[in-house]
Amino acid sequence: MAGLQVFGIPGLPEITGGSDLAGMIAAAASLAGTPLQDGDVVVVTSKIVSKAEGRVVELASVDVSPFARQYAEKWEKEPAVIELVLREARRVVRQVGPVLITETRQGFVCANSGVDQSSSGGHGLAVLLPEDPDASAARIRQGIRAHGHDVAVIVSDTFGRPWREAQTDIAIGIAGMNPVVSYIGQVDPHGHEFRVQALCVADELAGAAELVKGNLSRVPVAVIRGYHWEHDNEATMRLVIRESERDLFR
Amino acid sequence: MAGLQVFGIPGLPEITGGSDLAGMIAAAASLAGTPLQDGDVVVVTSKIVSKAEGRVVELASVDVSPFARQYAEKWEKEPAVIELVLREARRVVRQVGPVLITETRQGFVCANSGVDQSSSGGHGLAVLLPEDPDASAARIRQGIRAHGHDVAVIVSDTFGRPWREAQTDIAIGIAGMNPVVSYIGQVDPHGHEFRVQALCVADELAGAAELVKGNLSRVPVAVIRGYHWEHDNEATMRLVIRESERDLFR
Numbered sequence: 440m441a442g443l444q445v446f447g448i449p450g451l452p453e454i455t456g457g458s459d460l461a462g463m464i465a466a467a468a469s470l471a472g473t474p475l476q477d478g479d480v481v482v483v484t485s486k487i488v489s490k491a492e493g494r495v496v497e498l499a500s501v502d503v504s505p506f507a508r509q510y511a512e513k514w515e516k517e518p519a520v521i522e523l524v525l526r527e528a529r530r531v532v533r534q535v536g537p538v539l540i541t542e543t544r545q546g547f548v549c550a551n552s553g554v555d556q557s558s559s560g561g562h563g564l565a566v567l568l569p570e571d572p573d574a575s576a577a578r579i580r581q582g583i584r585a586h587g588h589d590v591a592v593i594v595s596d597t598f599g600r601p602w603r604e605a606q607t608d609i610a611i612g613i614a615g616m617n618p619v620v621s622y623i624g625q626v627d628p629h630g631h632e633f634r635v636q637a638l639c640v641a642d643e644l645a646g647a648a649e650l651v652k653g654n655l656s657r658v659p660v661a662v663i664r665g666y667h668w669e670h671d672n673e674a675t676m677r678l679v680i681r682e683s684e685r686d687l688f689r
Numbered sequence: 690m691a692g693l694q695v696f697g698i699p700g701l702p703e704i705t706g707g708s709d710l711a712g713m714i715a716a717a718a719s720l721a722g723t724p725l726q727d728g729d730v731v732v733v734t735s736k737i738v739s740k741a742e743g744r745v746v747e748l749a750s751v752d753v754s755p756f757a758r759q760y761a762e763k764w765e766k767e768p769a770v771i772e773l774v775l776r777e778a779r780r781v782v783r784q785v786g787p788v789l790i791t792e793t794r795q796g797f798v799c800a801n802s803g804v805d806q807s808s809s810g811g812h813g814l815a816v817l818l819p820e821d822p823d824a825s826a827a828r829i830r831q832g833i834r835a836h837g838h839d840v841a842v843i844v845s846d847t848f849g850r851p852w853r854e855a856q857t858d859i860a861i862g863i864a865g866m867n868p869v870v871s872y873i874g875q876v877d878p879h880g881h882e883f884r885v886q887a888l889c890v891a892d893e894l895a896g897a898a899e900l901v902k903g904n905l906s907r908v909p910v911a912v913i914r915g916y917h918w919e920h921d922n923e924a925t926m927r928l929v930i931r932e933s934e935r936d937l938f939r
Contacts, residue, residue: 638855649888
């Protein structure tokens with residue numbers, strides 16, 4: 440049966456600042472009886488990337504601005520968390536009641552700048568998105584390469600979207616492969632250009648990985664095996680971030 | 690290796706009005722050496738569903754309204770296609786230059802009401818979205834059940850999204866399983882509610898299927914095997930359509 444296998448990598452140890460993620464992933468995969476192989480796509484949940492990179496903030500240490508304090512009090516939010524949400528944003532896209540949709544410094548549009556209190560590993564802490572998720576992915580890819588495996592790496596997060604309820608996992612960082620497969624300029628047998636011009640396979644891969652990770656099962660890494668990708672050492676999710684001028688909903 | 694397999698079903702014959710899709714899918718799967726199994730999720734591209742249901746329109750037969758004609762001329766579009774786009778819409782969400790984002794009668798927000806000229810199988814034709822994609826999925830599920838297999842069915846389409854370039858496959862119809870897995874009310878070991886409250890696994894399954902279908906390779910059906918879903922005979926994508934009042938971007 441040609442096709443893809445999608446499976447989680449269980450047994451990762453608790454990730455803390457400075458953890459060697461690449462080494463831990465390669466070791467856990469081997470220990471689980473599914474050693475990494477050349478050509479695998481390794482999808483890593485951004486939370487553990489952030490933790491390994493020390494992007495965890497003690498809320499008590501945060502100086503809260505008057506604006507953040509006022510907003511937090513009005514909507515019964517943690518003032519230090521709101522302050523972090525604003526610091527991680529380069530723009531507030533929507534602020535309606537307790538909902539705060541921002542454009543992050545990395546360029547992603549999401550709720551609360553991706554700041555996460557739930558998975559911080561303890562009260563009084565918040566996890567921020569990786570500073571540069573493409574660079575994070577590249578480091579993990581390099582590290583896994585040092586263990587002898589030529590894989591693509593995607594750093595994923597769970598985002599909402601307009602118009603549709605519930606969230607999906609999407610890609611925020613990538614290394615080794617282009618996030619988009621383009622059909623631009625190709626025509627069907629009848630001479631029509633394809634309605635679909637480019638597919639963001641990175642997001643589809645991240646979503647497929649979520650199906651085996653689950654958000655409760657605490658399997659933060661998954662592998663997609665059998666997906667054909669071309670090497671691209673310049674790969675970046677910036678290709679997928681739509682510029683404001685081309686965006687009808689910002 | 691626990692996990693998922695994702696594979697396409699090659700060898701489907703050309704689909705036309707009245708085709709027995711369920712029977713064709715079951716037969717093609719068997720012929721390909723990968724017969725359907727209980728518990729499979731079968732993801733069917735909406736185009737072939739539309740064709741089987743006769744949702745193909747001869748452009749020459751369409752009465753074009755003055756508004757559609759004016760807009761089509763201004764932006765060098767086919768007037769009959771614009772007319773169909775408007776008829777399939779219950780609301781225009783954005784109309785900026787040649788880009789027309791609508792809310793379809795089914796409730797989806799997408800470009801051009803999902804009207805597709807590229808894959809119509811000939812010049813002078815356009816394919817519309819299925820009238821009721823949940824009902825389409827339910828019919829295919831019933832038909833496959835009659836062949837002895839208890840599967841979930843997703844009808845998928847390729848949609849764009851705000852803020853991000855390129856498109857992904859998402860679910861527009863579903864049968865047999867709930868499209869959303871909810872974590873609402875559950876707390877992590879530290880007592881925090883999960884930031885992620887509900888995942889639209891139907892969209893993630895549709896995206897995973899796209900990875901093996903490809904938009905050019907003309908494999909309009911894929912199977913996801915090994916994904917655990919609970920039976921839900923009331924399943925509907927209406928759960929995922931956000932109501933206008935809850936939507937910040939419409």
